[in-house]
Amino acid sequence: MLSDDVKVETVPVKVETVAVELETVPLKAPDGNILDRPQSIVWRMVQGTHFLLGSLCFIAGSCFYFADVINRYPSALTVGAWFFIVGSSFFLLSDIQDWWYYRIGCLFDWKYREEYEAYNADLFSHPRYKILGRLKRAEVGLNLLASVIGSTLYLVGSILFLPTLSNGLLAGEMCFIAGSAVTYLSQGWKIYRIACTSNVDRYDTRFRLNNLFHDIPAFALDTSSGLGAFFYFIGTIFFLPQFTKTDFGLDRAAGLFVCGGVCFTIAGLILQYRHYCTRHK
Template identity: 55%
Template sequence: MSSSTEETRLIGYPGDNVLERPQSALWRLFHGTHYMIGGLTFVSGSCMYLPSVYNNYSSALSIGGWLFTIGSFFFLLADLQEWWYYRVGCCFDHKYRATMESQNAHRFQKSPDTFGGRYERAEVGLNFFTSACGSALYLAGSILFIPTFKNELVLGEWFFIIGSTFIYVSQGWKVYRSACTDPHNPQNHQFRLSNMLNDIPALGVDGFAGIGGFFYFIGTIFFLPALNTNDAEALRAAILFICGGTCFTLSGFFLQYRHHCTHHD
């Protein structure tokens, strides 16, 4: 998208708010498709780590590594697309800052000249950037899962463990922000569980993604050599992987519903 086209989308129409601008159908198609590919390849790749699979099929671990690599790449594409969309208030948005401030004077409680004010404006962008960091670490770890890099497998597992930490922290952060968002009073940031129910599909997207990250965090720890010494221990780790991939896929289904079956201005 060209800079002039984006600027038109951001500030070219009366009443448009740079923080609440609608996402185009094409934007939602690309984002949802990339995310869904990530979820499906992760659950498929996880199945390759079942002892009954890799003991009977010599190429299973190679296929698993490649499926994780492909899935991580598409997750990263989706996260970068989303971060770029929500970057206003965080970074690379100098030309939009004045418009954002004038349109959202009622939203922010602190001056943009203070640390708290800068964080208040950058929080959403930082949250989505954390997700992108998690996906980037997944991609680095997934590449090292490929048997060609078997000497670096443990490093790849640690990339995956750290990436999973970024993912479940980021998704938990999103759920927390939704609980602190009152659609009727933007200045009210009091934590209320009832606020989460204002967007059930979003809660499904973020909740299942966070749970998936947690499953991969625990599962990858169990895949470390010290805890993976026999088929029974490998099965335990693989089951956790499959649970994580299933949660990512369910998150993807909620995202499809949110993108294509709910109202968009």
């Protein structure tokens, strides 16, 4: 109990409200390289699913080109062509998404250009305004642009496979052959870039076979995709009129198509593993 001579005073306390501004900070790559910025789970789901669906459609479409299937089912060629159209569309969507992510140094990269230049300034021996300088900066984007071109040729060729466009069948086969060649070269270029990338010294860009084993999933993915394109390249050549005069000729070409579809599907499965089971940049 307080005595009567003790005076208790209330000291006013001024409480100020401090406004805190929440700022959204974009994700940055751990090592500062803008090309290695993290990919969201949604990005990986969309890109990986499109590629895998495209691969499965290519297998399904290939099965409709065997002689026995064509002889039994009048609509086999139409169904097979539509499977290739859908599969090519999925491949194209996957490749466009991949290219857009790595377009930096190539096109539409104003948002990242300054950071990209600052991080890689000591790697570029030519200024941006020179042709060699532009090509060096756009190397990754151009590599993936080749994949986009290959998928586009696949799509055009698949449309021309439709029996209703019988006059365009030969042109469709030429597009498919060209698309396979471009895709094969694009995958080979990716493997070459892996072999020239050291995980120890970023300044070491010499071709070394042991660099291929620093990212085995990427190496296996590009190898499987390249083999898929190779099988479709050979298979489409064997689908030319001079090689399909017998059932054996049709079955040989269709068998090579199925092998190509299987390789693409293996690549699609490896892509899922790389997206979800490894540290992926």
